[in-house]
Amino acid sequence: MTSAPRHDRQQxxxxxxxxxxxxxxxxxxxxxxxxxxxxxxIVARGARRPKSxxxxxxxxxxxxxxxWFGKGEVxxxxxxxxxxGQPYLQGTALMCGFYLNELMINLLxxxxxxxxxxxxxxxxxxxxxxxxxxxxxxxxxxxxxxQELGYALVLEREAxxxxxxxxxxxxxxxxxxxxxPDDGNVRSGLPVTGKTLLxxxxxxYADPVTAQQSKQLMRVLLxxxxxxxxxxxxxxxxxxxxx
Numbered sequence: 001m002t003s004a005p006r007h008d009r010q011q012x013x014x015x016x017x018x019x020x021x022x023x024x025x026x027x028x029x030x031x032x033x034x035x036x037x038x039x040x041x042i043v044a045r046g047a048r049r050p051k052s053x054x055x056x057x058x059x060x061x062x063x064x065x066x067x068w069f070g071k072g073e074v075x076x077x078x079x080x081x082x083x084x085g086q087p088y089l090q091g092t093a094l095m096c097g098f099y100l101n102e103l104m105i106n107l108l109x110x111x112x113x114x115x116x117x118x119x120x121x122x123x124x125x126x127x128x129x130x131x132x133x134x135x136x137x138x139x140x141x142x143x144x145x146x147q148e149l150g151y152a153l154v155l156e157r158e159a160x161x162x163x164x165x166x167x168x169x170x171x172x173x174x175x176x177x178x179x180x181p182d183d184g185n186v187r188s189g190l191p192v193t194g195k196t197l198l199x200x201x202x203x204x205y206a207d208p209v210t211a212q213q214s215k216q217l218m219r220v221l222l223x224x225x226x227x228x229x230x231x232x233x234x235x236x237x238x239x240x241x242x243x
Contacts, residue, residue: 015033017064018060018105019101029042029043032066039104039108041110060101061125063082102234107145133205142218143200153200160180165197165198167195169182172189175189
């Protein structure tokens with residue numbers, strides 16, 4: 001008897017649960033972000049039974065070793081092990097984590113591995129648990145997510161040229177193009193200072209103007225790539241705290 005093809009069975013893959021919802025009477029569908037296989041749906045059969053070994057294990061924001069089988073659109077969970085090492089998120093940090101998950105659910109294609117983004121996501125969860133400037137943490141992740149998806153921001157050069165961004169100048173950031181000097185004749189694009197662009201390139205959001213302008217710029221860019229779809233967690237965070 002020949003063994004099952006490799007893509008039919010995966011063993012001990014490091015992953016995070018992005019979202020889960022009930023399936024039939026006792027099971028769950030979990031939307032998983034794995035390091036080697038990207039985002040994929042997995043059915044956890046019997047996970048909602050009172051005595052299931054999986055009950056309380058398939059949590060968001062905790063690294064898991066997952067084993068599954070199947071080659072259809074929805075795989076079947078075979079085993080799950082908690083890895084530990086990631087502090088539990090609480091309060092605003094928890095809501096920020098759900099925001100990251102909602103972003104990835106809406107922007108990442110299924111079965112498309114993003115190993116560097118996985119590592120950055122894991123580091124971002126650690127930052128959310130330990131640092132207080134959640135807004136800066138979110139801006140860093142948003143920028144790296146767009147870069148990973150092929151939508152890298154132009155931050156250090158004027159769009160369409162090799163002219164370096166001047167921290168003292170004002171620009172307008174045009175969608176799918178980049179920053180152009182704001183000479184008073186340009187009406188399209190979002191106003192932004194050169195310093196904000198250079199700060200964003202360096203992942204430095206300490207300046208209040210940079211913090212405010214980067215939030216506005218990232219919101220416009222993400223809305224563009226989301227096709228205008230509203231993010232429920234972002235609206236909830238706005239009610240809790242201005243991020």
